[in-house]
Amino acid sequence: MEEEVREEGNRMFGKGRWARAIAKYGQYIALLVGDKTDETTRSKLVVGYSNRAEAWLKVHKYVKALDDCNKALELDNAHLKSLLRKGRALEGLRMFQEAVETYKEILGSSSFDCLSGSVRDSIEISYENAFMKDRQTRFGEIENAFETSWKLFPAGPDMIETPPSLEEYVGPVEIRRVPGMGRGLFATRNVQAGELLLVSNALTTNKISTDDRSELPPLEKKLDHLIYAVEEVVRDAMENLHDLTQLQRLIQLDTLGGPYPEDSQYRDAPPMRYFTPVNALPPGCKSVTAQDMTHPALRNEFPRAFLRRVIYERQIYQYGKVLKILEIYVLPSLMNHSCLPNVSVMGLRNERFSRVFRASRDIRQGEELFHAYHNIFCPLDERRWLVGGVLCKCSRCSLEARLLQECSMLNYMASECTDIGSHCDHLSLSTYTEEQLERLKRRCITAITAVGSLFKDIPKLSALRDDEKDFIRASFVRFYRLLLDPQIKGLPGYSADNLLSERRLIANIIIAMHTCDPASDLALAMCAEAAKEKPFLYNHATDSIEPYGEMEVLLNSGRRILELTYGPELTCRSIFKIFVSYEGSLVYLPF
């Protein structure tokens, strides 16, 4: 009788009807328990628990799967299928260290050699993957993941199409309150340029199809998606209480928008353990507890109106338009913005939308961490309100605001830059007549010359430090970008030699560009179509331009440029997107 029930369970499993299979295996187990002393019954029970575990795995109920595996292993501690399923359940719970131990047990078992070659191979691969993920979670060792995936493909920009899947990592980072700015992230120790700070995966993402003509406006869809995502995570965590971490992260949903004094109850600086993977918690530090569940966010009590406003304000004020994609990152959402960021962000379009945060220069212990929310290569007026609808308080904006007030010529150049930009934004250059292009080009050339002389002729500007000059010049990058546009090629009256005289600026800007995502796009646009002739490299140390010919040399020079920019102690050996530009050619450098 019980065998019929088990077979029915197997049939349901074979048809992919997981819930039915789980119920049938449950029935099977219920018919057997009570008489565990009998050897045959014990082995039947092992199969029952183990099969149900497999069905739980199919529906991603890892705690339940783990529980069934443990019950099976209590009865037969050498049952390989149960050990294997236990390993997968532990991986599902992101408990990689325990998963590694479990796979090790299988590899060391006497019956391992009796398995078929392909099963042995797949177990070895599972072990290696879990090992790699464990190292990623605890030590931020993500280089292996890159190397493995990158090695599979030929070098070149295509590499970005195959980004590896990464586990989350929390490095030397802590949350602190920042006067007048809510909370921020800070370095807990001295960090070298290039060091990994965080790897975060999106809590939820929402793609909005552009040609969707349904009645619902995109914003409403995002809201629905967000609410659905909140409900899903809450529901899942309620059923699966070991996985409270994700739920805890929802506390941070309010960081999506600007400051809301009336919502101050939501705006605590939460403890880091909410964000730290279980295996990476310091000894003695407890993971999330049921007590932590008292926060309104965790009971999904964010009012819809609140979420709506959060999304509206982010969309309209921060970006000035409705975004096509909404991704929610929790810990990174506590990082404030600066137009002089010290953190670079690399977004991977893998299935979990991983974001990799690294120090883009040396950072001292206790220093606040900033990344750039938006394109920082435009004049102050275009940047200042892009920080969630509030005025940017970063040091670059403050200095620039003062200088623009005091220096009418700089002010004029800023409006000229914005005006020139509007030509590119609103009307594709390809629709311009020859004459219009020529006029635009001349304006750019005049502007470049004028910006160059500002820093020589105006005492307030010539007195600035070199780095301050550079970041103010970076606000006028558009002039250069336009001249590198294929539509405006030729440049009679403004030869490559002239441009080269501005190469120090260009080199600096390009180096700065990879410190933030949107700017990297700009670098790409700026460089992609440009001359592929002999490239040059700006050498900070000698303040000179060095010609390079060979790709091999370029790879080395990419590493060198980082060393020169960030200091010789650079130890980072991971993959970086580096744009090295010399008269505009682009190289995508893995190292």
Ligand SMILES: C[S@@+](CC[C@H](N)C(=O)[O-])C[C@H]1O[C@@H](n2cnc3c(N)ncnc32)[C@H](O)[C@@H]1O
């Ligand atoms: C993604 S959150 C960052 C975390 C935020 N400080 C918090 O406590 O939730 C973005 C918000 O932080 C504040 N903020 C971040 N960078 C800022 C900056 N440079 N100037 C002024 N406000 C900033 C703004 O209120 C912005 O809407």
